[in-house]
Amino acid sequence: MKIDELYQLLCKGQVTLAFDTNAVFGDRQFGKICDNVNRLNEKDQYEFNLVVSSLVHTEKLFDLKQSLKDKYDQKIVTQFLSSKGIRVESFEEEHAEATANLIAQQFPTTEEWYKFKRQDCINCLGLQNAKTEMPGKGKKCGATVDWLIAGHAYAKDYLLITQDRGKEFKDIKKKTDLNSLKIVLERLIQETFF
Numbered sequence: 625m626k627i628d629e630l631y632q633l634l635c636k637g638q639v640t641l642a643f644d645t646n647a648v649f650g651d652r653q654f655g656k657i658c659d660n661v662n663r664l665n666e667k668d669q670y671e672f673n674l675v676v677s678s679l680v681h682t683e684k685l686f687d688l689k690q691s692l693k694d695k696y697d698q699k700i701v702t703q704f705l706s707s708k709g710i711r712v713e714s715f716e717e718e719h720a721e722a723t724a725n726l727i728a729q730q731f732p733t734t735e736e737w738y739k740f741k742r743q744d745c746i747n748c749l750g751l752q753n754a755k756t757e758m759p760g761k762g763k764k765c766g767a768t769v770d771w772l773i774a775g776h777a778y779a780k781d782y783l784l785i786t787q788d789r790g791k792e793f794k795d796i797k798k799k800t801d802l803n804s805l806k807i808v809l810e811r812l813i814q815e816t817f818f
Contacts, residue, residue, distance in 0.1 A: 625783075625800050630808045633783065633798070640673040642777040644770075644786035644793075645683040647802050648676060657785075657802065658708035660809040665709075667816055674710045677719075677776040679769050681712045715776055723775025727767075729795055738762035740791065768792060 625633070633639060641661065648654055664670040676684075689696050705712065731737040742762025746752055770792035777784035777796060784799040793799060 625798065625804070627804050627807060630783075630800050630804055631811065634672075634808055634812060637669050638671045640675055640780065640782045641805070642675045642677065642780070642782035642784050643680060644773055644784060644788060645680045646787040647785045648680055648684050649687070653802055653806065655708065657806060657809060658710065660806075660813060662709050664809070664812055664816060669816075670812075674708065675713050675782060676710060677773055678712055678714045679772050679776070683769065713776070713780075715772060719772070719776045719779045722779030723772055726775050726778055726795055727771060730791060738765075741765035741767060744768075744791075 643654065658674055661672045661674055665672055685701065688701065704710075727737070731740055738761055740762070742758075742760060742765050743752075744767075745762070745765040746754075746758050751758060768790075770788060770790060773786075774784065774792045774796050776782075777798070781798065784793070784796050785802060785805055786793055786799055787801050
């Protein structure tokens with residue numbers, strides 16, 4: 625979404641913001657955005673909800689466990705979520721259906737899906753410019769969890785906050801990045817409180 629579209633959406637006052645993993649990994653900026661959302665929620669005209677899917681939550685917990693090792697404390701994570709007003713939502717049947725539809729829109733045939741997954745693996749390994757033809761048809765290549773994160777937001781018609789521009793997010797119309805969200809929230813705070 626362009627900034628003016630994002631501003632118009634948030635001016636409506638009732639929006640659920642769903643954060644992708646890469647948005648949550650920017651801890652300071654993410655925390656500041658949550659604080660700004662909660663500040664706006666103090667006014668009756670706003671009812672914003674902060675959400676991460678259980679998939680995003682899993683990726684963040686894994687990162688914390690790796691980086692903090694023995695210092696990891698689940699109570700601190702729970703306190704952070706509570707203090708920021710963030711709800712963790714599970715991935716349910718309706719999200720699976722929406723995700724399947726999202727993928728099928730871009731890849732209507734098995735051949736197209738395998739070709740995409742194969743090329744994605746080649747790109748991920750940095751081999752897209754290799755002079756040698758890469759073996760395989762793509763059937764055994766995996767798909768990223770980003771499809772599920774995108775599908776969750778898509779199913780619920782949430783505003784997805786992501787820094788990612790991959791194909792997984794191509795058909796998500798209600799999406800923005802952290803910086804654009806920050807700009808619009810600060811504008812709303814200025815207009816509301818000053």
